[in-house]
Amino acid sequence: MTQALPVLVEAAPPPTSPPSEPLVLEHAHPSIGGLDNRKVLMWAFLGSDCMFFGTLIATYMVYKNRSIDGPLPREIFDIPYTSVSAFVLLLSSLTMVLALSSLQRGEERRMRVWLIATALLGTVFLGGQFYEFTTFYHEGLTLSRNLFGSTFFTLTGFHGTHVAIGVFWLLALAAHSFRGRLHREHSLLLEIAGLYWHFVDIVWILIFTLVYLIPD
Amino acid sequence: MSDHSLAHEGGHGHETAHAHPGPKTYVLIGVVLAAITLIEVWAYTHEALQAVLVPMLLSLSALKFVLVVGFYMHLKFDHPVFTGVFGFGLLVAASVITAFLFLFHQYPLPIHHP
Numbered sequence: 001m002t003q004a005l006p007v008l009v010e011a012a013p014p015p016t017s018p019p020s021e022p023l024v025l026e027h028a029h030p031s032i033g034g035l036d037n038r039k040v041l042m043w044a045f046l047g048s049d050c051m052f053f054g055t056l057i058a059t060y061m062v063y064k065n066r067s068i069d070g071p072l073p074r075e076i077f078d079i080p081y082t083s084v085s086a087f088v089l090l091l092s093s094l095t096m097v098l099a100l101s102s103l104q105r106g107e108e109r110r111m112r113v114w115l116i117a118t119a120l121l122g123t124v125f126l127g128g129q130f131y132e133f134t135t136f137y138h139e140g141l142t143l144s145r146n147l148f149g150s151t152f153f154t155l156t157g158f159h160g161t162h163v164a165i166g167v168f169w170l171l172a173l174a175a176h177s178f179r180g181r182l183h184r185e186h187s188l189l190l191e192i193a194g195l196y197w198h199f200v201d202i203v204w205i206l207i208f209t210l211v212y213l214i215p216d
Numbered sequence: 217m218s219d220h221s222l223a224h225e226g227g228h229g230h231e232t233a234h235a236h237p238g239p240k241t242y243v244l245i246g247v248v249l250a251a252i253t254l255i256e257v258w259a260y261t262h263e264a265l266q267a268v269l270v271p272m273l274l275s276l277s278a279l280k281f282v283l284v285v286g287f288y289m290h291l292k293f294d295h296p297v298f299t300g301v302f303g304f305g306l307l308v309a310a311s312v313i314t315a316f317l318f319l320f321h322q323y324p325l326p327i328h329h330p
Contacts, residue, residue, distance in 0.1 A: 035298075048305055050309040054312045059316075061317060094246035098239055098242060101239050194289075199289075201288075206277060209276075213257075213260050
């Protein structure tokens with residue numbers, strides 16, 4: 001081993017002048033077995049976020065029907081209103097995946113339309129949640145009112161925060177595209193943002209069923 | 217270009233096991249998701265279905281979950297490693313919920329009177 005090192009040093013190529021063209025290293029992302037690390041990392045994050053929301057949902061369900069005084073879920077939930085919110089978020093998942101499909105086809109203009117539509121639908125959902133929270137507050141339900149209030153606002157509040165982060169992310173990508181920096185070869189960036197957005201949607205699918213629709 | 221011919225053409229095609237579906241499939245999935253949500257709300261409002269409401273809602277919700285993860289998040293078409301990474305987190309979450317429900321149904325919390 002001690003004799004091999006000098007041989008390696010001798011075998012190394014002599015220093016040469018810098019290449020005429022700089023190496024394009026900014027697009028060379030590390031990967032394991034052909035899988036882009038950024039996408040693996042996003043899936044790992046979503047897996048950990050499953051655990052996060054799992055604990056919040058478990059806490060809500062454990063404390064369900066244990067509030068001593070109201071308001072209680074059956075007294076204040078407006079199912080038709082929340083159903084519209086659920087439709088809005090489902091529709092935003094469709095527009096998100098259509099945005100990705102458009103970019104993969106090289107249709108950047110169409111991609112921007114779908115992307116902005118997704119951000120708008122997310123904003124509509126957030127507006128609906130703000131209205132719902134305000135209504136509940138005026139009906140006497142606060143974070144510290146009872147167990148239902150604490151667990152409900154914590155669960156749906158964290159979900160709303162996720163939606164808000166997603167809206168900012170989508171708007172940032174749209175701005176990136178308008179500046180001419182988001183092309184077909186960058187479709188993975190949009191796909192990763194899409195994974196996050198769809199995750200927010202599937203969490204709401206569970207919340208809508210477990211919190212709103214399943215009776216007390 | 218056929219509906220199923222769109223892979224990751226942006227230089228990341230190496231990481232997909234199969235091509236992703238196209239807009240027609242996405243819209244079809246969207247219609248199915250909307251229809252399932254309508255059925256859920258319809259079932260919620262019908263007294264006759266109260267006996268089977270909870271298993272019915274859970275099944276429909278699981279179906280929506282699988283459709284979004286499988287088609288919109290492309291887990292059905294992507295490398296199995298992504299399914300494993302996400303599935304592990306999902307399994308832990310489902311175990312936590314199940315364990316908590318079991319524990320607290322076996323040993324109900326005492327109601328605290330202030």
